[in-house]
Amino acid sequence: MIFPIFAVEASAQKPHYNITTDVTYPPFEFQKKNGTYTGIDVEIIRAIAKKEGFTMTLKPISFNSGAQMVLSGQMDGIIAAMTITSERKKVYDFSKPYYRTGIIWAVSKKSHITKLSQLKGKTVALKTGTASADYAKSLQKKYGFKITYFSDSNTMYNDVVVGNSAATFEDQSVMKYAIKNGLQLKIPSNKIGNAGYYGFAVKKGKNEALLKAFNRGLASIKKDGTYDKIVKKYLGESQKKISSNSASTENSSSIWYLLKQNWPSFVNGVIETIKLTVVGIILASIWGILMGVLGVAESKILRTFSNIIIYIFRGLPLLVLAFFIYIGLPHLLNVKIPAFVAGILTLTLNEGAYTGAFVKGGFLSVDKGQMEAARSNGLSYWQAMRYVVMPQGMRITVPSLINQFIITLKDTSILQAIGLVELTQTGNLIVARTQQGFQIWAIVAIIYLVMITLLTWLSNFVQSKIKA
Structure with missing residues (x-):
């Protein structure tokens, strides 16, 4: 034993x-x-x-x-x-x-560019933080091209395919592999630059x-x-x-085929998006209402605190806040923050700040005579707020809150940047595998529209019940 x-x-x-x-x-x-x-x-x-x-x-x-x-x-x-x-x-x-590596450059299949000197005045697409980007940067002054950066390879490639950028620089093996699998680019020169190792x-x-x-x-x-x-x-x-265990005789570029082949990934992406949205809406609403209440408090200290919090988190771009929480704070505090937790904190603080501003505005829009009448009848400030002002203010705020719920759902797409595989990131992954950008993004767009429509119907139903 x-x-x-x-x-x-x-x-x-x-x-x-x-x-x-x-x-x-x-x-x-x-x-x-x-x-x-x-x-x-x-x-x-x-x-x-x-x-x-x-x-x-x-x-x-x-x-x-x-x-x-x-x-x-x-x-x-x-x-x-x-x-x-x-x-x-x-x-x-x-x-x-x-692994031994080397950098090459590529252009669209329709491009007539054959030499680096022809890139003068044109835009080159690069992937942030890579050796290929560093190599291209070292050639920029010599050949006079402009640079635009992307966080993932697939978006960078397609920027060249559609003609927004004239060329891109990439690892030789990676570029040849992508072209072999259907990427509509070509390699003007087989000369390898910046040879190195992974x-x-x-x-x-x-x-x-x-x-x-x-x-x-x-x-x-x-x-x-x-x-x-x-x-x-x-x-x-x-x-x-x-990537595939079996071949198919169906048209592999049709929307129906791509949806059928990738539906488990789409479902998982939708589930992750819904989780982020629901938890984010609940916590952001609680946080926002709290900030709204503090924003109309008798205490100047509490009002100032609310105003500062709303100003900071409403002013920060969502992506910057996500990176600060997920990458910056762990570096500072020496703790690990799970991606989902970081995503929820980001949505709560950012969306909650907007919600707080709406709620505060709703309370302040209630006629001042309501408060004066309540106080003259012997109610304290907070009793007057609780029983007279806040119920009216929340009714005024409902349309703005519903709109914020929809914005929260759409904002979950930004959280792909910290590794959350929600619906947008799911689309990125499938496009990278299939090279069918138009069809996949059409599917993703339709799914988002369906989710937003359902959320709008639900919100309108709740709003009608509140007004009843």
Whole structure:
């Protein structure tokens, strides 16, 4: 009986790490139809974890956000086709290189551009925080092009495809793989620039055990042939073949086919969006009403506090607030904040500030004679507010609150930036896998319209009951 107990205890004592990776960067990381992640980076870290006997949670998020999460302590390490550079070595400790890379540039298939000199005065699309972006930046002055940045590869590619940007710079293997899988770009020159290596990274001076385990595991999978099999699997086959278990004779670009093939992902995205919306609306309403009540308090201190809170959180862009809570605060306080909690806090503080302003405005719009009449009848200030002013003020506020509920639902889409796979991020992932941007975004738009319509009907029903 001793051996089974020992085995359980040994298993329970396995080190566990939180590892981040990019959301869409095939063939290194991308999502399969069933919602799981695959790719060269993903399979390498899983193989190493198995060899070294540690467990992990893999969290896909945009590259730049993931890199910041490692520095803030939210994540233990990052494997996301991250090029080892002298600048990054100042803040990260890198593993031994696991893949050789080089940068190439690409243009739309319809483009007549064949030389970098033809990019003068034109816009080049780059992915934030990447080695390819740094390389393009180093060429900007020489060739005179303008730069625009994107947080994910797929949006960057499509900006070139539709003609908004003239070209993009990307890792050679990644670009060739994307073109092989249907991306409507072409490579004008096979000349490779800024050759370098990818490495697994941890925060400088932290997670030494994890870094050593990665290096041991990498050497092990190279020795037994696992590494070569992984690389060959992804660079020798198309993404469609890897992502799908079966072929279909249906038109793979039709909206019906794409909806049918990806409906589990869409459902999961809708559920996450609804969760964020419902919890966000409830907490934002409570917080907003509280701020509204304090905003009309007799105490000048309470009124000032309410005004400051509303001013700050209504003035901050939602995305900035999300990054501050999810990446900035953990770095400052040395604590980990789950993405869902950070998302809810963001919605509560931002949407609650707007709600507070509406509620306060509703209370102040009630005729002053109502308060004077209540006070003359012996009611205290708060009794007059509670029984006379607030009920009337809340009725006035209802239309604004309903509109804010709809805005909250739409604002959940911004939270994809901190790794929440809600409906918009689901669309991003499916587009990266299928390269069917118009059809997928049409589906996403219709789903949003349906949800907003249902929420509007529900809100109007509640409003009619309140007025009755």
